[in-house]
Amino acid sequence: MATGKLKIKKYDFSKIERKWQKIWASQKTHQPNLDGSENPFYNLMMFPYPSAEGLHAGNMYAFTGADVYGRFQRMNGKDVFEPIGLDGFGIHSENYALKIGTHPLKLSKISEKRYYKQLKSIGNSYAWDSKVETYDPEYYKWTQWLFLQLYKKGLAYKKKASVNWCPKCLTVLADEQVIGGECERCGSKVEKKELEQWFFKITDYAEKLLSNLESLDWSERVKIAQRNWIGKSSGLVFSSPVKDTDLVIETFSAHFEAYCADTFVAIAPDHYLLPKLLDGVQNRDAILKKVADMLKKRGDQGYSTTNEVEGVFTGRYIIDPVGNGELPIWIASYALADYGTGIVKCSAHDERDFAFAKKYGIKLKPVLFPEDPEQKKKVMNLEYCFSDMTSGILSEPLEFSGRVAGEIREAIADYAVAKGLAKRETKFKLRDWLISRQRYWGPPIPIIYCDKCGTVPVPEKDLPVKLPNVKDFRPTGTGHSPLASVKSFVNVSCPVCKAPAQRETDVSDTFLDSAWYFFRYLDNENKNEPFSKLRASKWLPVDMYIGGAEHSVLHLLYTRFITMVMNDIGLIDFEEPFKKFRAHGLIIKDGAKMSKSKGNVINPDEYIKRFGSDVLRTYLMFLAPFEQGGDFQDGGIVGVVRFLERVWRLGSRINNQESKISNDVNTQKLLHKTIKKVTKDIENLSYNTAISSLMILLNALEKEDSASKQTFESFIKLLNPFAPHISHELWSGLGNKSVLDQEEWPKFDKNKLEEHIVKIAIQVNGKTRAVLEMEATSDDGAIESEAKNMPDIKKWLEGKSVKKVIHVKGKIINFVV
C-alpha cells in the first residue's frame, strides 16, 4: 500500500487547484493528437461572446456541464477534443465597447486575457492550443471566404427590402434576432425600414433543414422550435382573374377544405401588385392614403395579434375560379406580403377573416359545421367563428357534403387539382437570412462596386479585407456603416477593370462568424484553407454539443445551413454539423432571474476564490437537473463543501491505515451499484443524481470504515468529472504516478449487484402494512404464507377472506379482502 505522502492536512483547495491546472497545461493533458487519433470524440460547447464584465454563472454552468461529459468520455477511452474560443466579433462586444467607451480592438485584447484566465480557473479540460477568436484576421479571412463561396453559388444576393431596424443599435437585424418585436440585444422596439441589404438564401434549404431534423439526436424542445420557425405548410394555390382588368392573382390556402365558403379576398397593404390593382379605381388616392396609414401603424406599434384588424375596399373583384361568384378584394392589415402569395381568399372559417368581415359588414357563408345541432345553428347564424377542420362537417361542395373535413383533406385537394381549379404548393415561414450590418466591429463584406463591372467579389487572394482601425467606430444611424466615411477603405480599384471603385461598407452578422468556428478549431493555424479536410473527416460531425436553448433558431439554424452549403460545394461529406445536441437549463438565483438591478448576480470568480472551483462545479451540477436548470442558493453550497472535505479526510485516513481494511460484501455491492448509476446518469446528463449517489457511497464508506484502497480509488474516478482537482490530488497522493484524467472509468460487475435478500412490501387492499425480508430464491407460496402470518398483516386479515393475491416478484404482495 502506498505510504503517506498525503498526511491528514487541511484541504487547501486554492493551492491544489492551481497546482493541477499548471500540470494539465504544461503536460498538455487535454490536447489530443488531431491527426493521429484512433478514437476521436469532439466535445463542443458554445463559445462565449465576451460582451460583459467577464464570464457569468450561466457560462460557468454550461461549460462545467459540458466538461463533465468530456472528462467522462475521456476516461471511457475516447480521445476527447474539447476546444474553447471567443466569439468576440460583432454587435455584442461592440455594444459593450460603446458602453464603456473603449475601442473594440483594444477591448478585445483585454477581455481575451480576462476570459482565458477565468476559463482556466474553472479547470475544464480544454485543448488550449486550438483556441480561436473570430476577430482574428486569420479567422475572419475565412469568414469572408465563406461569403464568397455563397456568392459564387448564387446563395448571397442583395435586394431592397423592408427590414428590421433597431433604433438603438442603429443597424438592421435578421428576423431571428427580433424577439417579440424587440431587438435581441438591447430590447428596443424594432422598426421597419426600406434598405438595400445582403441576404443568404437559407430558404433554398428549408426542406432539408426541416426533414433532417428527424434523424438528429437533439433536445426535443430545440427541434420543435426549429420546426415552428421553418413553418412548413402545404396547401393549394388558386388563380383568379380580376374583373375589369387583365390581372390574374394567386391566392394560397393551407386550410382549403372549406373553399366553398370563400366570400372575399384580402391583399397585404404592402403587396407589389397593389398599385396595379388600383389602376383606374376612382378613389385610388384615398385608398393609398389609408394604406400608407396602415403601414405606418404596422411599422410603428404594430397591430395587436388579438383580432385587431383594419382594412379598406379596393373597388375590385375577382371572378372566383371555384364558383363562388364575384368576390370583393379588400386591403387588410393582417395580410402579409411575404407569406404565401400575399393574397388570401377569406371565409367564415378563419378567426381573422371572420372578425374582419364582421367589422366591415362583408357577407359570410359558412359551409363547415360542428356535429352538435345547437352549435351548428349558432355557426349558421354567424354567432361565432368555427374553424375546426379536424372535426367539422362540410356541407359543400356537394360531392363531399356530410363528410368530416379533416378526413377528406387529400380527397378535396385531388378533386380541386383534377378539376383544374388549383395546384398543390408548399410554403414556409422561414425567410432569407439578412446578413448586412451597418456597424463597425465585424468582417467587412468582401464586395466591390464598380460603375462599369457592377458588383464584383473581392478576389480570394486579396482576403482578408481587413477592418481598418478607425477612431470613431460609433454607428451612424444613416443606414450606412461607420466604414462608409473611411475614404482609404472605401476607395479601391476594381479587381476586374482597375477603374476606381467602392467597397461594400457593411459588415456581416455575428452569426456568420459563429456558424463555422468548430471547423476552425481543428486547424486554427491553417493559412491556405479554412480548415483541414482530413481532420474534418476524422473529427466531424461533432459528437456532443452543449449550449443554451436561446440559440434554438439563431446559431443552431444558421450553422446547419452553412454546413449544408459546405457539403454542397464539396468541402465536406456530411450535411449536419452536430450529431447530438443538448440544451442546458437556466440558472436563477434565490428563485429569481439574475439581474444587476436586483443585485443577485453570481460572480463565479468570487465563489471560486471562496470555495474553490471543485466546490462550485460540483454544486452547480448538484443543485438541479442539468437540462432543466435550477435555483442557486448560497446556503446549499456548504453541503458540497462538507462533502468534498469528507472525501479529503477519508482519503487521508485510508492512506494512513494498514491494509487490514476488509473488502466488505455490502460495500462492494454498493460500490458497483454506484458505478452503474453514476455511469448511466452522466450519459444522460443527470448529474445531480450522480452526485447524490456518490454522497451515498461516501456515507457508507465512512460509516462502515471498510473502504479498501481499490474501492476508494474507484470512488475518486467517479468523482473526477465533477471535482477534477481534488480527485487528481487524492489519486496521486495514493501513490499513483499516472494522471487521473487518463485513467480508465470503473466498470461494474453484474455478479456483485445480485441481491440475496429481497425486501417485499406486504399490502392489504393496496396499503402497505409490513415489509418482509426473504431469500431471493424462496418460492412464491412460501413467501405468501410467511407474509400472511406476519402479526402486522394478520390483524388486517382477521375475520376477512382473501379474495385475490397480487404478487409482483421481489417487490410486492397485495392481499385484496
Next chain:
RNA sequence: GCUGGGGUGGCGGAAUUGGUAGACGCGAUGGACUCAAAAUCCAUUGUCCGCAAGGAUGUGAGAGUUCGAGUCUCUCCCUCAGCACCA
C-alpha cells in the same frame, strides 16, 4: 392565442417509468465534544391525533381507470420558456 416544460416537505430537488412517496443536500430541533464558540460527530425531522404502541392523511384542484396512481385518462387552475396576425 398556439407550442413545449413544470406544479411533490420550511427550501433545492429524488422516485427503478404503474409497485414501500419524500433519496441526496440545505435548514431546523435535541444531544456528544468544548471553559465557551466554531468545526465535527450522533439522533430526529411531511402533516394531524396520541405519553406510547399505533392510526389517519398526504405529490396544484376535481373526477375516472386499476388490487395498487406523483406516474395513465378527462376537466380545470397556476407557473416558466419559446413563437406570435404565417392564411
